[in-house]
Amino acid sequence: MLHPKRASARRTALLVLAAVLLAALLAGCGKKNEKQETGLPGAGQGKVIATYKGGEVTEGEFDKYTAFMEVSDPQTAMYLQIPQFKEQFVRQWALYKVLAGRASADQAKAADEDVKKFETDIGNALKTNADLKKTLDEKKLTVDEMKRIVKVLAAGNQIAKAKSDEFAKAVTDAEIKAEYDKVKSDYNIDTVRHVLVATTDLKTGKQLRTDEEALKRAKEVKDKLEKGGDWKTIAKEYSDDEGSKDNGGLYEKQQSKGWVTEFKNAANTQPIGVIGDPVKTQYGYHVMKVESREETPYDKLAQADKDQLKQTVVNAKVQDYLQAEDEKLDIKVTLPAEPSPSPSASPTASPSGSPAASPTATPSSSPTASATASK
The missing domain is CATH 3.10.50.40 (Chitinase A; domain 3)
Structure with a gap:
């Protein structure tokens, strides 16, 4: 009972993307060509709400993306009511598309395997959960559209995971010890x-x-x-x-x-x-x-604790990498002005799913997980 639900805020803003990319592993097949981007649900529909080096985001595709996210995690709807977070979701989507476009043939193949699992899971969920079908109908979102969105998420995740693996190989014991020193009392x-x-x-x-x-x-x-x-x-x-x-x-x-x-x-x-x-x-x-x-001295820590500290170091490096990539894209968001929500409607934490944000973590909320948790 005393264990936290592990939804505390980390860096907010772009780091929401890191949490989703690293924890998601939903599925997809990011191909390294322009057809993937133009084939996205809602692409080219409505006003342009963001531009970045090499592309744009329109209202239509963003609506499909956020509908997908709301099915994945119903709390997303709350965050989308807050202008500053809504802008971050736009930036997320732009970065997803760019990262997905960099997927190698092997990364695309790995993502393809995941999309097959997603398709199976969502199909099984629809057979047993009437509420899920009702939700998709209300959001005007089809399974095919979800799969196409998942392709981008999964391909982007493959890029992030590759960076995570790269950083993990280079982490030193000194870096792990430094992370331990920041939170030494956690190991009491x-x-x-x-x-x-x-x-x-x-x-x-x-x-x-x-x-x-x-x-x-x-x-x-x-x-x-x-x-x-x-x-x-x-x-x-x-x-x-x-x-x-x-x-x-x-x-x-x-x-x-x-x-x-x-x-x-x-x-x-x-x-x-x-x-x-x-x-x-x-x-x-x-x-x-x-x-x-x-107190538990560093040299007395269990290997599992050292591994977790190492993963924290890696996560921070991946988050820094993603933030740098975001900045390189020079993303300009032009969402219509919206009234700010009342203080009572503001969440107390970032909409990130899991503070651990580990590339090997199991997603805490996916479309199928959300569905099976419903009535």
């Missing part, structure tokens, strides 16, 4: 007791308490514990964390990076043996006591 091994007073039901999302009510209840828990109350008794009565309420709220000898940020920070900074003030996270309020904390 902590033993923590806590009582969670949730604001919403963790299974249904239904509100349980207002923020004020949860904080008041958490302070009541802290008071009882400070007066000598038994952790097992109080956790069983007050805690909404099903994973620990029956064992006195105990999380024993766990690597702190697996916890949500606020809980992790408290576990790594709160004085040992002291019951701290309630800590607020996305789940509610936590009353915590850190029982032990042990």
Whole structure:
């Protein structure tokens, strides 16, 4: 329960592209010729909304692309209401097309294999999920159009993956160590007791308490514990964390990076043996006591941890590469002016899918995954 959903913002803007390119592996067949670009759904239809060295994006093709993205990840619709993010999606699409046009014969062949899988998956999803077909009809998007868009995404992904592989071979141990030094406390091994007073039901999302009510209840828990109350008794009565309420709220000898940020920070900074003030996270309020904390030196890290740190280094290099490619294209976006959304409609994070953005990662949301998750 305390593990984050891993949707925190990284660099926003163009880095949305990095996350999608690196995590997608959806499928496609990027051929190195002009027919691929002119054959895109909606190409040449409507006004030109962006120009770049060697091409343009029209309203028609962008509408098809965003429709595809909204099917892939329904949250995309929210971000497209925000002008600054909508512009970034236009830039994404322009860069996708350019990268796809650079795909070699082998890269195109690899992408072709992925598109076959996509076609199979979307076909199976349509057979069992009426809501998916309804969504496609509402967005005026056909499976054939999706496949043609996927071709570009997959071919672009092949280019990004090739760069990732290139960078990975060149990463030094010094670079990995430097990355470790930035987040050294993430590798602490902590033993923590806590009582969670949730604001919403963790299974249904239904509100349980207002923020004020949860904080008041958490302070009541802290008071009882400070007066000598038994952790097992109080956790069983007050805690909404099903994973620990029956064992006195105990999380024993766990690597702190697996916890949500606020809980992790408290576990790594709160004085040992002291019951701290309630800590607020996305789940509610936590009353915590850190029982032990042990640092993990770099030379004692597990190989899996070093591999993850290496991947972080590689991801940053790929993101820098993509940003540089974007700048070389001299993309000029001319979207119609739109009123800014109200503050309440603004998201708190970048619309990137996964902060890891690893080229070997499994996509968290694809058209078929989204479909099978529906009713």
